[in-house]
Structures are given as structure tokens and as C-alpha cells.
Amino acid sequence: MTDSNTARRTVLAAGAAVLAGGTLAACGSDADKPGTGAGNASAPQTGGASPAASAPGAVAEPLVKSSAVPVGGGTVIKEQKVVVTQPTAGSFRCFTAVCPHQGCLVDKVENGTIDCPCHGSKFKVADGAVAHGPAVKPLAEKKITVSPEGEISLA
Known part of the structure; x- marks a missing residue:
């Protein structure tokens, strides 16, 4: 059973890594792009105003x-x-x-x-x-x- 437990832990660890990577990518995607409206909703939008x-x-x-x-x-x-x-x-x-x-x-x-x-x-x-x-x-x-x-x- 040691081999099946090891295999199961490896699969779970790989799945967790994939999920974490997706979460990290989602956290940094649109928030860093100007003009997307994502990120801090209270950030001022100057849009060419003086x-x-x-x-x-x-x-x-x-x-x-x-x-x-x-x-x-x-x-x-x-x-x-x-x-x-x-x-x-x-x-x-x-x-x-x-x-x-x-x-x-x-x-x-x-x-x-x-x-x-x-x-x-x-x-x-x-x-x-x-x-x-x-x-x-x-x-x-x-x-x-x-x-x-x-x-x-x-x-």
C-alpha cells in the first residue's frame, strides 16, 4: 500500500500545484493592466482630465x-x-x-x-x-x- 499512498499523494500534490498556479495567475492578471477596471475599485480614474x-x-x-x-x-x-x-x-x-x-x-x-x-x-x-x-x-x-x-x- 505504500506505493498507492505515494502515488495518491503525488497526484494530490500535483493537483494542488495546478490549482495554486491558476489562482496566482488570476490574482495578477487584470489588476495590473491599466484601464481594465479590475483591482482597487476606489483608485482614481483621471482619463485625461486636468x-x-x-x-x-x-x-x-x-x-x-x-x-x-x-x-x-x-x-x-x-x-x-x-x-x-x-x-x-x-x-x-x-x-x-x-x-x-x-x-x-x-x-x-x-x-x-x-x-x-x-x-x-x-x-x-x-x-x-x-x-x-x-x-x-x-x-x-x-x-x-x-x-x-x-x-x-x-x-
């Missing part, structure tokens, strides 16, 4: 009132180099106002597109996708919040 907006108790400076953003259109905020759009009533999006083609600032939103004056690139108000080149990359999206009072701020 340092002042990330400070405890700080309130982000409003970009624009929601009432100033037309449905199906948008508003360019040159000082912050962003454009806020309202593709459908009550749905707001925000994109960089810097054209990915050669770095010019977009200057207007009309007829459902965000327009760059330098070379004629146009981007869709709904998702920042290229509607007309020469740009080949979309406008980068920025995260925003809309307060109950209708103030739109960078998140």
Missing part, C-alpha cells in the same frame, strides 16, 4: 451649457481645443478640435459634420469619423459629463 479636475473635491470647469449645443450640430470651444456635439436630442459627444491631418483646429459644425478649414476635412458629429478627407483618422473622443443643470465638462 490635474485640478482630478483633485479631491475639485469641480471641472464647464465647457459649455447643453442648451448652446444644437441638435444635429455642435459647438467648437477653441480655448480648450475641443468640439462638443449633440447628434440626437439629449446625447452629447466631445472630440478634440485638432484635425489629425495636419494639426489645424476645426472651426465650425454644420450639416452634420465638424469642418476643418485648412484642407477641407470633415468629420461626423455622431462619432468623429472621417466624412471627407484628406484626413484618414477620426477625431479623438474626449470623455465628458453633463450635470443636472446642463453644464458639460471634461470628465
Whole structure:
């Protein structure tokens, strides 16, 4: 019986090692990857907000009132180099106002597109996708919040 006991202990030890390895791998997987949401749920998520907006108790400076953003259109905020759009009533999006083609600032939103004056690139108000080149990359999206009072701020 010594051989069967030894064999059983070997199998149990191997099984325990496999389980422990799986547990260790699971403990370190997503928690170490930024932006996965795993790990410490109370860790601050800055997501491109300014340092002042990330400070405890700080309130982000409003970009624009929601009432100033037309449905199906948008508003360019040159000082912050962003454009806020309202593709459908009550749905707001925000994109960089810097054209990915050669770095010019977009200057207007009309007829459902965000327009760059330098070379004629146009981007869709709904998702920042290229509607007309020469740009080949979309406008980068920025995260925003809309307060109950209708103030739109960078998140």
C-alpha cells in the first residue's frame, strides 16, 4: 500500500500545484493592466482630465451649457481645443478640435459634420469619423459629463 499512498499523494500534490498556479495567475492578471477596471475599485480614474479636475473635491470647469449645443450640430470651444456635439436630442459627444491631418483646429459644425478649414476635412458629429478627407483618422473622443443643470465638462 505504500506505493498507492505515494502515488495518491503525488497526484494530490500535483493537483494542488495546478490549482495554486491558476489562482496566482488570476490574482495578477487584470489588476495590473491599466484601464481594465479590475483591482482597487476606489483608485482614481483621471482619463485625461486636468490635474485640478482630478483633485479631491475639485469641480471641472464647464465647457459649455447643453442648451448652446444644437441638435444635429455642435459647438467648437477653441480655448480648450475641443468640439462638443449633440447628434440626437439629449446625447452629447466631445472630440478634440485638432484635425489629425495636419494639426489645424476645426472651426465650425454644420450639416452634420465638424469642418476643418485648412484642407477641407470633415468629420461626423455622431462619432468623429472621417466624412471627407484628406484626413484618414477620426477625431479623438474626449470623455465628458453633463450635470443636472446642463453644464458639460471634461470628465
